[in-house]
Amino acid sequence: MSQKKRVAVLGASGYTGAETVRLLAAHPHVEIVILTAERKAGQALGAVFPHLAGLALPDLIHLDDVEWHGAELDAVICALPHVASQEVVGALFHATEHTVLDDIVGLAEPSPTGFEGQVRVLDLSADFRLTDAAAYEEWYGRPHQAPKLQTRAVYALPERNRAAIRNTALAAMPGCYPTAALLALLPLVDAGQIDVDDIAIDAKSGVSGAGRSLKEQNLYCEVGEAMHPYAVGRHRHMPEMEQELGKAAGRPVRIGFTPHLVPMNRGELETIYVRLSPGHTAEALKDTLRAAYAEEPFVTVLPGDLAPATRMVRGSNQCVLNVFEDRRAGRAIVVAAIDNLIKGAGGQAVQAMNIMFGWDETTGLTQAPLFP
Structure with a gap:
């Protein structure tokens, strides 16, 4: 060797x-x-x-x-x-x-x-x-x-x-948030299946995502038994996601994105709300993700209506995805989970x-x- x-x-x-x-x-x-x-x-x-x-x-x-x-x-x-x-x-x-x-x-x-x-x-x-x-x-x-x-x-x-x-x-x-979001969204943008002007990302991360330095807002009494949004409306990962989504779309993209800190050590879950392009369905989005990641060692599209969870990826280099039909016509929900540190x-x-x-x-x- x-x-x-x-x-x-x-x-x-x-x-x-x-x-x-x-x-x-x-x-x-x-x-x-x-x-x-x-x-x-x-x-x-x-x-x-x-x-x-x-x-x-x-x-x-x-x-x-x-x-x-x-x-x-x-x-x-x-x-x-x-x-x-x-x-x-x-x-x-x-x-x-x-x-x-x-x-x-x-x-x-x-x-x-x-x-x-x-x-x-x-x-x-x-x-x-x-x-x-x-x-x-x-x-x-x-x-x-x-x-x-x-x-x-x-x-x-x-x-x-x-x-x-x-x-x-x-x-x-x-970044950790863009990793999960882009794995979930880029194949759908490539396929023209979603409206890139109507993407809303609700993201949640464990406290390790804030780093190890001593900060009052990361003390146990501040984060335990609680959850809160931060950098609302202007998080620094937004331009990174917009840059990469814009490359796929061939034009500038603006997204909605709100991160939340949750009382766990590690893990990240993103629930992404999208508007379907005419003629497409939630199942079609799922088929696209399956095809895109069929040969990928670290990305899995879950079967049926099994929802991604951080416990499925903890300590691993895996990303798990799934797509769900929204009760609102013409919309779908894409969910992704990763370990933010891996x-x-x-x-x-x-x-x-x-x-x-x-x-x-x-x-x-x-x-x-x-x-x-």
């Missing part, structure tokens, strides 16, 4: 970073050589996350202490917050002597071997998801610090963009990394969901 790829995980002390490490630790083609964390630097990851204490891992270090040039990295999975990520990723490419951005981000033809010696970056922040610099500044409140990279990055939803992922040095991993973050990054290096896409991701 070929030599293992040397991988760094930046931001390993957060929930997403830790889940990424957990998955990579069992990956047969990967060696984790660098783990970074700012507040926890100098500690073993097992001291921060005791469930990982039995793994042979490097200690956490500050980002400033990483010697990029001498690290001989093959891949970097970046689980840093937005803004911090764009600065680090931009500096990383320059530090590894890949300064001609047009050359590092794409090749003429998909070829995993064409990036020999080139570090591949999979970024889990929002920094490279939006292709429009003005849109980024509008939604994130400051100009992008690496605009060339922003426009050249690949939006790395594996089920949608495999060839582009294989052929890039910078993969912008989708298919919505770290697991999807591992899936994209597998594609980049030409490995079986399911490598390191075959664990079944956990229940109860």
Whole structure:
């Protein structure tokens, strides 16, 4: 077997970073050589996350202490917050002597071997998801610090963009809410079966989606036995979903989207209300999703009227979908469930990394969901 790829995980002390490490630790083609964390630097990851204490891992270090040039990295999975990520990723490419951005981000033809010696970056922040610099500044409140990279990055939803992922040095991993919504909606938009001007997404996520930093609104007494919407009418995942839906529709799209925080650790459920195009039915939508995902290892359209639930996907890279007829004529309800930390973050990054290096896409991701 070929030599293992040397991988760094930046931001390993957060929930997403830790889940990424957990998955990579069992990956047969990967060696984790660098783990970074700012507040926890100098500690073993097992001291921060005791469930990982039995793994042979490097200690956490500050980002400033990483010697990029001498690290001989093959891949970097970046689980840093937005803004911090764009600065680090931009500096990383320059530090590894890949300064001609047009050359590092794409090749003429998909070829995993064409990036020999080139570090591949999979970024889990929002920094490279939006292709429009003005849109980024509008939604994130400051100009992008690496605009060339922003426009050249690949939006790395594996089920949608495999060839582009294989052929890039910078993969912008989708957000958790967009992952579930786009898997549910894109095949329907492609088929012209729904009215893209009438989409309303009611989304609910576990508290881990808010990150691990200390925040009053995430304390147990604030979230326990309660549920509440947040970022009502203007959540930062909206332009990302509209961008990708607009590409499929061939024109600008506006959606309704309201996220809610629910008192559970992990998991995400989206109930999506759509208007059918003339001549289409809820069953026709379901047939389209079945056909679109018939060969996909991580997306399942459930049988009959079985409703997706977060317990069906917990701890796995799976997405489960189903479509239901609405009592209102000409409308349907599409429901999707994922684990926000796996298919919505770290697991999807591992899936994209597998594609980049030409490995079986399911490598390191075959664990079944956990229940109860």
